[in-house]
Amino acid sequence: MKKIEAIIKPFKIDEVKDALGEIGIQGITVTEVRGFGRQKGHTEIYRGAEYVVDFLPKIKIEVVVTDEMAPRVIAAIEQSARTGKIGDGKIFVQEIQEAVRIRTGERGVSAI
Numbered sequence: 001m002k003k004i005e006a007i008i009k010p011f012k013i014d015e016v017k018d019a020l021g022e023i024g025i026q027g028i029t030v031t032e033v034r035g036f037g038r039q040k041g042h043t044e045i046y047r048g049a050e051y052v053v054d055f056l057p058k059i060k061i062e063v064v065v066t067d068e069m070a071p072r073v074i075a076a077i078e079q080s081a082r083t084g085k086i087g088d089g090k091i092f093v094q095e096i097q098e099a100v101r102i103r104t105g106e107r108g109v110s111a112i
Contacts, residue, residue, distance in 0.1 A: 001065065001096040003064045005093075006060070006061045007058050008061065008081040008089040010058065013061075016077055020063065027063070028061055028062065028063045030059060031062070033059070034055035036056055061077070064112050077091055078091065
């Protein structure tokens with residue numbers, strides 16, 4: 001099993017959710033996060049004063065899938081979240097050793 005985490009631009013969440021739904025993903029976790037990468041934030045002017053916005057709003061998507069499904073999920077996120085501009089985000093893939101469905105006690109792939 002793999003856990004796929006994607007950090008994307010907030011306005012892309014609906015497109016990513018739809019793309020994942022189209023390939024059969026039934027459950028995802030979405031969190032509003034803030035951060036920066038190479039872009040290092042940006043400068044804004046408020047009431048005549050200039051200030052730096054270091055941490056930009058982003059969306060973090062987490063999904064756990066079978067090893068076989070992981071490449072399709074990665075491709076779906078990559079294609080649907082891409083704008084071609086700086087700050088599009090990142091995708092991280094981790095190995096999951098175990099999954100447990102609390103309600104039923106199911107373990108492994110049947111728990112996801």
